[in-house]
Amino acid sequence: MATLNHLSSVHISTSSLRPFAAPSSTNTPNLSLNSQAGPFSLFLPSISLKPHTKPKPRASVIVLAVKTLAETELIVVPEDSDQFAGQFPPETGVYAVFDSDGDLQFVGLSRNIAASVLSHRKSVPELCHSVKVGVVDEPDKTALTQAWKSWMEEHIKATGKVPPGNASGNTTWVRQAPKKKADLRLTPGRHVQLTLPMEELIDRLVKENKVVAFIKGSRSAPLCGFSQRVIGILESEGVDYESVDVLDDEHNFGLRETLKRYSNWPTFPQIFVGGELVGGCDILTSMNEKGELGSLFKK
Amino acid sequence: MASVGGVVSRASRMRTKLQSALEAIVLEIEDVSHQHASHAAMKDSNAQETHFNVKIVSPKFHGQTLLKRHRMVYAALSDELHSGLHALSIVAKTPDEQSS
Numbered sequence: 001m002a003t004l005n006h007l008s009s010v011h012i013s014t015s016s017l018r019p020f021a022a023p024s025s026t027n028t029p030n031l032s033l034n035s036q037a038g039p040f041s042l043f044l045p046s047i048s049l050k051p052h053t054k055p056k057p058r059a060s061v062i063v064l065a066v067k068t069l070a071e072t073e074l075i076v077v078p079e080d081s082d083q084f085a086g087q088f089p090p091e092t093g094v095y096a097v098f099d100s101d102g103d104l105q106f107v108g109l110s111r112n113i114a115a116s117v118l119s120h121r122k123s124v125p126e127l128c129h130s131v132k133v134g135v136v137d138e139p140d141k142t143a144l145t146q147a148w149k150s151w152m153e154e155h156i157k158a159t160g161k162v163p164p165g166n167a168s169g170n171t172t173w174v175r176q177a178p179k180k181k182a183d184l185r186l187t188p189g190r191h192v193q194l195t196l197p198m199e200e201l202i203d204r205l206v207k208e209n210k211v212v213a214f215i216k217g218s219r220s221a222p223l224c225g226f227s228q229r230v231i232g233i234l235e236s237e238g239v240d241y242e243s244v245d246v247l248d249d250e251h252n253f254g255l256r257e258t259l260k261r262y263s264n265w266p267t268f269p270q271i272f273v274g275g276e277l278v279g280g281c282d283i284l285t286s287m288n289e290k291g292e293l294g295s296l297f298k299k
Numbered sequence: 300m301a302s303v304g305g306v307v308s309r310a311s312r313m314r315t316k317l318q319s320a321l322e323a324i325v326l327e328i329e330d331v332s333h334q335h336a337s338h339a340a341m342k343d344s345n346a347q348e349t350h351f352n353v354k355i356v357s358p359k360f361h362g363q364t365l366l367k368r369h370r371m372v373y374a375a376l377s378d379e380l381h382s383g384l385h386a387l388s389i390v391a392k393t394p395d396e397q398s399s
Contacts, residue, residue, distance in 0.1 A: 224335070226386065266373050266380040267387065282389055283365050 066134030066147045069096060069154045076130045077121055084121075086291050088114040088131070090236040092139035094147045096155075097165070097173075100129040104155055106165025106173045109148045111139075114236035122238075124172055127165075183218045184209075184242045185251035198258040206272040211241035211297065214259055215269040219243040226281035227269045233288050239297045273297065309348040309384065313376060317355060320375035324394055325356035335386070349383060354390040356397045365391070 066072070078084055090112050097106045097120060105127045110116040113133055120128045136147050156162060165173040186201050187194060194201075206212050211234070217223030219231050234241050246256050246268050260266055263277045271278045273296055278284065287293050310328045317323055329352040353372065360368045368391035373380065376387070 224386075226388075264370070266377075267385070277366070279366050279369060283369065286365060 064146060064150050065136040065138070065143045066094060066150070069132060069151045070158075072096075072132040072134060074098065074130045074132055077117065077128055084114075084118060084237075086289065088117050088133060088236070089135055090114040090232040091135045092144065093133065093135040094144070094151055095134065096132040096151060096163075097128055098130045098132070099127045102130075104159075104163045106163050107148065107151050107155065108173065109144060112232050112236060115232070115238075118236060118238050120173065127172070180220050181243075183248075184212075184244050185248070186244065186255060187251055187253070189250055190253055198254045199262055202255070202259055202262050205242075205244070207275040209242045210274060211239055212272040213241055213243050213269055214246050214255075214272075215243055216245070216247050218245050223247060224268075230269045230271060230281050230284055233284055233293070237288075237293055237297060239293075309379060310351065313351065313353070313379060316375045316379075317353070317372065321355060321357040321359050321371060323355050323357050325354065325397065327354040328352070331388075349385040350388075351384070351386075352388045352390075354392075356392050356394055358394055360391055360393045361395075 075087060078087060091114075092111050093109075093113055095108050095110065095113050095117060096104055097108070097117075099105050106120075108116060113135070117128070117131055134147055134151070136143050152162070152166070164170060184205070186198070186205065213219075213227075213230055213234060215222055215224075215227035215230060217227055222228040222231050231243070244255070245252060246259065248255075256268075259268075259270065263270055265277060265280070267280055269281055271280070271284055278287075278296070284293075287296060310330055313328055314326060317326055317328075330348060330350075331352055332347055332349045335350045355372065359371065363371070369389050372387070372389055372391060376384065
Protein backbone atom coordinates (compact mmCIF):
# COMPACT_ATOMS: atom_id res chain seq x y z
CA MET A 1 0.00 0.00 0.00
CA ALA A 2 1.29 3.49 -0.76
CA THR A 3 1.56 6.02 2.01
CA LEU A 4 2.57 9.61 1.80
CA ASN A 5 3.49 11.35 4.98
CA HIS A 6 4.13 14.98 5.64
CA LEU A 7 3.92 16.14 2.10
CA SER A 8 3.80 19.87 2.42
CA SER A 9 1.79 21.66 -0.17
CA VAL A 10 4.61 23.95 -1.10
CA HIS A 11 7.73 21.94 -0.90
CA ILE A 12 8.31 18.27 -1.32
CA SER A 13 11.46 17.48 0.55
CA THR A 14 13.18 14.22 0.06
CA SER A 15 13.79 13.42 3.68
CA SER A 16 10.20 13.53 4.80
CA LEU A 17 8.55 11.81 1.87
CA ARG A 18 7.62 8.18 2.06
CA PRO A 19 5.50 7.38 -0.94
CA PHE A 20 5.89 3.75 -0.39
CA ALA A 21 5.19 1.42 2.49
CA ALA A 22 5.95 -2.21 1.90
CA PRO A 23 3.07 -4.28 3.17
CA SER A 24 4.46 -7.48 1.83
CA SER A 25 8.00 -8.49 1.46
CA THR A 26 10.45 -7.32 4.07
CA ASN A 27 13.28 -8.09 1.77
CA THR A 28 12.35 -5.44 -0.75
CA PRO A 29 14.49 -2.41 -0.15
CA ASN A 30 12.75 0.47 1.54
CA LEU A 31 11.99 3.11 -0.97
CA SER A 32 13.30 6.42 0.26
CA LEU A 33 13.63 9.56 -1.70
CA ASN A 34 17.18 10.62 -1.08
CA SER A 35 17.86 10.09 -4.68
CA GLN A 36 20.98 10.31 -6.68
CA ALA A 37 19.27 13.02 -8.64
CA GLY A 38 19.42 15.42 -5.75
CA PRO A 39 16.69 16.91 -3.62
CA PHE A 40 13.39 17.14 -5.33
CA SER A 41 11.41 20.22 -4.64
CA LEU A 42 8.57 22.03 -6.27
CA PHE A 43 7.91 25.65 -5.73
CA LEU A 44 4.32 26.54 -6.46
CA PRO A 45 4.93 30.21 -7.27
CA SER A 46 6.57 29.14 -10.49
CA ILE A 47 3.59 27.12 -11.66
CA SER A 48 1.23 28.71 -14.11
CA LEU A 49 -2.14 29.19 -12.50
CA LYS A 50 -4.15 29.83 -15.65
CA PRO A 51 -7.31 27.81 -15.10
CA HIS A 52 -7.76 26.57 -18.62
CA THR A 53 -4.24 25.56 -19.37
CA LYS A 54 -4.23 22.10 -20.86
CA PRO A 55 -1.71 19.84 -19.20
CA LYS A 56 1.08 19.46 -21.72
CA PRO A 57 3.14 16.30 -21.57
CA ARG A 58 6.37 17.42 -20.13
CA ALA A 59 9.39 17.36 -22.36
CA SER A 60 11.75 15.12 -20.58
CA VAL A 61 15.17 13.86 -21.28
CA ILE A 62 14.68 10.99 -18.89
CA VAL A 63 12.93 8.03 -20.44
CA LEU A 64 9.98 7.37 -18.20
CA ALA A 65 8.64 3.93 -17.51
CA VAL A 66 5.05 5.13 -17.63
CA LYS A 67 2.96 7.25 -19.98
CA THR A 68 1.98 10.71 -18.79
CA LEU A 69 -0.98 10.96 -16.48
CA ALA A 70 -2.96 12.70 -19.22
CA GLU A 71 -2.25 9.94 -21.73
CA THR A 72 -3.10 7.11 -19.40
CA GLU A 73 -6.43 5.43 -19.73
CA LEU A 74 -8.98 5.97 -16.98
CA ILE A 75 -10.46 2.74 -15.61
CA VAL A 76 -13.72 2.87 -13.71
CA VAL A 77 -13.59 0.89 -10.47
CA PRO A 78 -16.34 -1.75 -10.47
CA GLU A 79 -18.97 -1.47 -7.72
CA ASP A 80 -18.96 -5.18 -7.27
CA SER A 81 -15.71 -6.58 -6.01
CA ASP A 82 -16.45 -9.72 -8.02
CA GLN A 83 -15.86 -7.80 -11.19
CA PHE A 84 -12.58 -6.59 -9.83
CA ALA A 85 -10.60 -9.56 -11.02
CA GLY A 86 -8.46 -8.81 -14.01
CA GLN A 87 -9.29 -5.10 -14.03
CA PHE A 88 -6.20 -4.09 -12.16
CA PRO A 89 -2.80 -5.75 -12.29
CA PRO A 90 -1.27 -7.12 -9.09
CA GLU A 91 1.94 -5.47 -10.26
CA THR A 92 4.33 -2.78 -9.12
CA GLY A 93 3.88 0.77 -10.27
CA VAL A 94 2.02 4.04 -9.77
CA TYR A 95 -1.68 4.70 -9.68
CA ALA A 96 -3.92 7.76 -9.54
CA VAL A 97 -7.35 7.75 -7.92
CA PHE A 98 -10.17 10.00 -9.16
CA ASP A 99 -13.51 10.73 -7.48
CA SER A 100 -16.86 10.73 -9.27
CA ASP A 101 -16.37 14.36 -10.30
CA GLY A 102 -13.23 13.36 -12.10
CA ASP A 103 -10.98 15.15 -9.63
CA LEU A 104 -7.66 13.60 -8.77
CA GLN A 105 -7.63 12.64 -5.11
CA PHE A 106 -4.40 10.74 -4.66
CA VAL A 107 -1.29 9.49 -6.46
CA GLY A 108 0.12 6.37 -4.94
CA LEU A 109 2.93 3.91 -5.39
CA SER A 110 2.51 0.22 -4.76
CA ARG A 111 4.09 -3.19 -5.05
CA ASN A 112 0.63 -4.54 -5.74
CA ILE A 113 -1.60 -2.02 -7.47
CA ALA A 114 -4.63 -4.30 -7.47
CA ALA A 115 -4.46 -4.83 -3.73
CA SER A 116 -4.00 -1.11 -3.09
CA VAL A 117 -6.96 -0.15 -5.25
CA LEU A 118 -9.14 -2.78 -3.62
CA SER A 119 -8.20 -1.54 -0.21
CA HIS A 120 -8.95 2.10 -1.09
CA ARG A 121 -12.24 1.03 -2.62
CA LYS A 122 -13.18 -0.59 0.64
CA SER A 123 -12.14 2.24 2.91
CA VAL A 124 -13.03 5.34 0.86
CA PRO A 125 -15.49 4.20 -1.82
CA GLU A 126 -16.88 7.71 -2.28
CA LEU A 127 -13.46 8.99 -3.34
CA CYS A 128 -12.52 6.01 -5.43
CA HIS A 129 -14.52 6.19 -8.64
CA SER A 130 -11.88 5.58 -11.27
CA VAL A 131 -8.19 4.89 -11.45
CA LYS A 132 -5.31 5.37 -13.81
CA VAL A 133 -2.62 2.75 -13.65
CA GLY A 134 1.02 2.93 -14.63
CA VAL A 135 2.75 -0.41 -14.30
CA VAL A 136 6.52 -0.04 -14.05
CA ASP A 137 8.12 -2.98 -15.78
CA GLU A 138 11.54 -3.01 -14.23
CA PRO A 139 10.65 -1.60 -10.86
CA ASP A 140 13.91 -0.55 -9.32
CA LYS A 141 13.82 2.24 -6.78
CA THR A 142 14.79 4.96 -9.23
CA ALA A 143 12.32 4.03 -11.92
CA LEU A 144 9.46 3.85 -9.45
CA THR A 145 10.33 7.15 -7.86
CA GLN A 146 10.67 8.85 -11.25
CA ALA A 147 7.30 7.57 -12.35
CA TRP A 148 5.55 8.75 -9.19
CA LYS A 149 7.25 12.12 -9.30
CA SER A 150 6.38 12.59 -12.94
CA TRP A 151 2.68 12.14 -12.31
CA MET A 152 2.73 14.38 -9.26
CA GLU A 153 4.57 17.09 -11.16
CA GLU A 154 2.32 16.80 -14.15
CA HIS A 155 -0.77 17.23 -12.01
CA ILE A 156 0.66 20.07 -9.99
CA LYS A 157 1.75 21.85 -13.14
CA ALA A 158 -1.70 21.47 -14.61
CA THR A 159 -3.77 22.43 -11.59
CA GLY A 160 -1.45 24.29 -9.26
CA LYS A 161 -2.36 21.96 -6.44
CA VAL A 162 -1.10 18.87 -4.75
CA PRO A 163 -3.73 16.10 -4.81
CA PRO A 164 -5.67 16.33 -1.52
CA GLY A 165 -4.75 12.81 -0.53
CA ASN A 166 -1.06 13.58 -0.87
CA ALA A 167 -1.16 16.71 1.24
CA SER A 168 0.59 17.02 4.53
CA GLY A 169 -1.41 15.65 7.42
CA ASN A 170 -3.95 13.88 5.26
CA THR A 171 -4.56 10.43 6.64
CA THR A 172 -7.34 9.28 4.32
CA TRP A 173 -5.07 7.17 2.18
CA VAL A 174 -2.16 7.03 4.52
CA ARG A 175 -2.26 4.47 7.21
CA GLN A 176 -0.21 1.75 8.75
CA ALA A 177 -0.01 -1.15 6.37
CA PRO A 178 -2.70 -3.45 7.76
CA LYS A 179 -1.03 -6.06 9.84
CA LYS A 180 -1.13 -9.19 7.80
CA LYS A 181 -2.48 -12.32 9.33
CA ALA A 182 0.14 -14.57 10.85
CA ASP A 183 1.15 -17.74 9.06
CA LEU A 184 -0.32 -20.96 10.39
CA ARG A 185 2.08 -23.30 12.11
CA LEU A 186 1.51 -27.00 12.27
CA THR A 187 3.29 -27.58 15.56
CA PRO A 188 4.48 -25.47 18.49
CA GLY A 189 8.08 -26.42 17.74
CA ARG A 190 10.57 -29.24 17.41
CA HIS A 191 10.74 -29.70 21.15
CA VAL A 192 7.14 -30.92 21.23
CA GLN A 193 6.48 -34.47 20.21
CA LEU A 194 3.83 -34.97 17.55
CA THR A 195 0.88 -37.05 18.68
CA LEU A 196 -0.52 -37.17 15.19
CA PRO A 197 1.37 -38.02 12.04
CA MET A 198 2.22 -35.03 9.85
CA GLU A 199 0.03 -36.37 7.07
CA GLU A 200 -3.01 -36.18 9.30
CA LEU A 201 -2.13 -32.68 10.47
CA ILE A 202 -2.06 -31.59 6.84
CA ASP A 203 -5.32 -33.32 6.07
CA ARG A 204 -7.10 -31.62 8.95
CA LEU A 205 -5.59 -28.26 8.06
CA VAL A 206 -6.82 -28.25 4.47
CA LYS A 207 -10.24 -29.55 5.46
CA GLU A 208 -10.82 -27.10 8.27
CA ASN A 209 -9.74 -24.00 6.35
CA LYS A 210 -11.31 -22.96 3.10
CA VAL A 211 -8.21 -21.61 1.38
CA VAL A 212 -4.70 -22.74 2.32
CA ALA A 213 -1.50 -21.72 0.58
CA PHE A 214 1.64 -23.73 1.30
CA ILE A 215 4.44 -21.35 0.37
CA LYS A 216 8.17 -20.87 0.68
CA GLY A 217 8.63 -18.20 3.30
CA SER A 218 5.96 -16.23 5.11
CA ARG A 219 3.14 -14.30 3.52
CA SER A 220 4.78 -11.05 4.55
CA ALA A 221 8.15 -12.17 3.20
CA PRO A 222 7.82 -14.88 0.58
CA LEU A 223 11.15 -16.45 -0.28
CA CYS A 224 10.55 -17.40 -3.87
CA GLY A 225 9.06 -15.64 -6.87
CA PHE A 226 6.32 -18.21 -7.42
CA SER A 227 5.18 -18.00 -3.80
CA GLN A 228 5.30 -14.22 -3.99
CA ARG A 229 3.08 -14.23 -7.04
CA VAL A 230 0.56 -16.51 -5.35
CA ILE A 231 0.39 -14.26 -2.30
CA GLY A 232 0.02 -11.28 -4.62
CA ILE A 233 -2.96 -12.86 -6.32
CA LEU A 234 -4.63 -13.97 -3.08
CA GLU A 235 -4.16 -10.51 -1.56
CA SER A 236 -5.54 -8.73 -4.60
CA GLU A 237 -8.59 -11.00 -4.53
CA GLY A 238 -9.12 -9.98 -0.94
CA VAL A 239 -9.77 -13.59 -0.03
CA ASP A 240 -9.36 -14.86 3.51
CA TYR A 241 -6.64 -17.51 3.38
CA GLU A 242 -4.20 -19.36 5.59
CA SER A 243 -0.53 -19.45 4.68
CA VAL A 244 1.94 -22.08 5.80
CA ASP A 245 5.70 -21.72 5.47
CA VAL A 246 7.13 -24.99 4.16
CA LEU A 247 10.65 -23.78 4.84
CA ASP A 248 9.99 -23.31 8.56
CA ASP A 249 11.76 -26.35 9.95
CA GLU A 250 11.11 -25.29 13.51
CA HIS A 251 7.33 -25.33 13.40
CA ASN A 252 6.65 -27.34 10.27
CA PHE A 253 9.38 -29.94 10.38
CA GLY A 254 8.76 -32.69 7.86
CA LEU A 255 6.02 -30.76 6.11
CA ARG A 256 7.84 -30.42 2.81
CA GLU A 257 8.27 -34.11 2.10
CA THR A 258 4.98 -35.19 3.63
CA LEU A 259 3.00 -32.65 1.67
CA LYS A 260 4.55 -33.74 -1.62
CA ARG A 261 3.29 -37.25 -0.90
CA TYR A 262 -0.06 -36.10 0.41
CA SER A 263 -0.84 -34.01 -2.66
CA ASN A 264 1.09 -36.16 -5.08
CA TRP A 265 2.60 -32.88 -6.24
CA PRO A 266 6.33 -32.27 -6.30
CA THR A 267 6.66 -28.50 -6.08
CA PHE A 268 5.74 -25.42 -4.04
CA PRO A 269 3.71 -23.31 -3.68
CA GLN A 270 0.56 -25.43 -3.40
CA ILE A 271 -2.88 -23.93 -3.07
CA PHE A 272 -5.80 -25.85 -1.56
CA VAL A 273 -9.43 -24.74 -1.73
CA GLY A 274 -12.16 -26.68 0.04
CA GLY A 275 -9.71 -29.43 0.95
CA GLU A 276 -8.59 -30.01 -2.63
CA LEU A 277 -5.40 -29.15 -4.40
CA VAL A 278 -6.03 -26.44 -6.99
CA GLY A 279 -2.46 -26.43 -8.19
CA GLY A 280 0.62 -24.26 -8.11
CA CYS A 281 1.53 -20.78 -9.23
CA ASP A 282 1.01 -21.44 -12.96
CA ILE A 283 -2.51 -22.71 -12.47
CA LEU A 284 -3.52 -19.94 -10.09
CA THR A 285 -2.09 -17.33 -12.45
CA SER A 286 -3.95 -18.84 -15.38
CA MET A 287 -7.22 -18.88 -13.44
CA ASN A 288 -6.65 -15.29 -12.38
CA GLU A 289 -6.14 -14.19 -15.97
CA LYS A 290 -9.29 -15.97 -17.06
CA GLY A 291 -11.32 -14.45 -14.24
CA GLU A 292 -12.07 -17.86 -12.75
CA LEU A 293 -10.94 -17.07 -9.22
CA GLY A 294 -14.11 -15.29 -8.15
CA SER A 295 -16.17 -18.42 -8.47
CA LEU A 296 -13.41 -20.64 -7.12
CA PHE A 297 -13.26 -18.78 -3.84
CA LYS A 298 -17.01 -18.48 -3.51
CA LYS A 299 -17.59 -22.22 -3.45
CA MET B 300 23.48 -28.33 -26.62
CA ALA B 301 22.57 -31.88 -25.81
CA SER B 302 25.48 -32.61 -23.57
CA VAL B 303 27.77 -30.73 -21.27
CA GLY B 304 31.25 -32.14 -20.90
CA GLY B 305 30.19 -35.54 -22.18
CA VAL B 306 27.38 -35.87 -19.64
CA VAL B 307 23.80 -35.71 -20.86
CA SER B 308 22.12 -32.54 -19.59
CA ARG B 309 18.94 -32.50 -17.57
CA ALA B 310 17.18 -30.56 -20.29
CA SER B 311 17.99 -33.24 -22.77
CA ARG B 312 16.82 -36.02 -20.44
CA MET B 313 13.62 -34.07 -19.87
CA ARG B 314 13.10 -33.75 -23.58
CA THR B 315 13.46 -37.51 -24.11
CA LYS B 316 11.06 -38.36 -21.31
CA LEU B 317 8.41 -35.81 -22.24
CA GLN B 318 8.62 -36.74 -25.88
CA SER B 319 8.03 -40.43 -25.28
CA ALA B 320 5.48 -40.16 -22.48
CA LEU B 321 3.39 -37.36 -23.95
CA GLU B 322 3.93 -37.50 -27.71
CA ALA B 323 4.68 -33.81 -27.77
CA ILE B 324 4.11 -31.93 -30.98
CA VAL B 325 5.78 -28.85 -29.60
CA LEU B 326 8.32 -29.03 -26.82
CA GLU B 327 10.30 -26.06 -25.54
CA ILE B 328 12.53 -26.51 -22.53
CA GLU B 329 14.46 -23.64 -21.00
CA ASP B 330 16.86 -23.83 -18.07
CA VAL B 331 16.20 -20.73 -15.93
CA SER B 332 18.07 -21.88 -12.85
CA HIS B 333 20.20 -18.74 -12.84
CA GLN B 334 17.09 -16.63 -12.26
CA HIS B 335 16.52 -18.41 -8.96
CA ALA B 336 20.07 -18.81 -7.79
CA SER B 337 19.79 -16.14 -5.14
CA HIS B 338 16.62 -17.07 -3.33
CA ALA B 339 16.85 -18.47 0.15
CA ALA B 340 16.29 -22.14 -0.47
CA MET B 341 18.93 -22.18 -3.18
CA LYS B 342 21.60 -20.07 -1.54
CA ASP B 343 23.55 -22.86 0.05
CA SER B 344 23.70 -25.16 -2.89
CA ASN B 345 25.83 -25.16 -5.96
CA ALA B 346 23.16 -26.98 -7.81
CA GLN B 347 22.59 -26.18 -11.40
CA GLU B 348 19.72 -27.34 -13.57
CA THR B 349 17.16 -26.74 -10.85
CA HIS B 350 14.46 -24.53 -12.41
CA PHE B 351 13.01 -24.94 -15.88
CA ASN B 352 10.32 -23.46 -18.11
CA VAL B 353 8.51 -26.10 -20.12
CA LYS B 354 6.09 -25.49 -22.94
CA ILE B 355 4.43 -28.61 -24.29
CA VAL B 356 1.71 -29.15 -26.85
CA SER B 357 0.25 -32.64 -26.85
CA PRO B 358 -2.92 -34.33 -28.04
CA LYS B 359 -2.91 -36.29 -24.79
CA PHE B 360 -3.98 -33.15 -22.93
CA HIS B 361 -7.32 -33.12 -24.67
CA GLY B 362 -10.15 -33.17 -22.12
CA GLN B 363 -7.79 -32.88 -19.17
CA THR B 364 -7.92 -30.11 -16.59
CA LEU B 365 -4.84 -27.97 -16.10
CA LEU B 366 -4.21 -29.79 -12.87
CA LYS B 367 -4.31 -33.16 -14.58
CA ARG B 368 -2.00 -31.95 -17.36
CA HIS B 369 0.56 -30.72 -14.87
CA ARG B 370 0.36 -34.04 -13.06
CA MET B 371 1.10 -35.83 -16.33
CA VAL B 372 4.18 -33.70 -16.89
CA TYR B 373 5.35 -34.24 -13.32
CA ALA B 374 4.81 -37.99 -13.66
CA ALA B 375 6.96 -38.13 -16.78
CA LEU B 376 9.70 -36.21 -14.99
CA SER B 377 9.50 -38.05 -11.68
CA ASP B 378 13.14 -39.17 -11.68
CA GLU B 379 14.35 -35.67 -12.38
CA LEU B 380 12.19 -34.29 -9.58
CA HIS B 381 13.86 -36.71 -7.19
CA SER B 382 17.34 -35.79 -8.29
CA GLY B 383 17.59 -32.05 -7.95
CA LEU B 384 14.91 -30.59 -10.20
CA HIS B 385 13.15 -28.08 -7.92
CA ALA B 386 10.65 -26.20 -9.97
CA LEU B 387 8.88 -26.16 -13.28
CA SER B 388 6.85 -23.46 -14.95
CA ILE B 389 4.53 -25.40 -17.20
CA VAL B 390 2.50 -24.33 -20.19
CA ALA B 391 0.48 -27.33 -21.36
CA LYS B 392 -1.79 -27.06 -24.37
CA THR B 393 -3.63 -29.25 -26.80
CA PRO B 394 -2.89 -28.77 -30.52
CA ASP B 395 -6.23 -26.96 -30.91
CA GLU B 396 -5.47 -24.54 -28.09
CA GLN B 397 -2.06 -23.85 -29.52
CA SER B 398 -3.37 -22.80 -32.89
CA SER B 399 -6.41 -20.86 -31.70
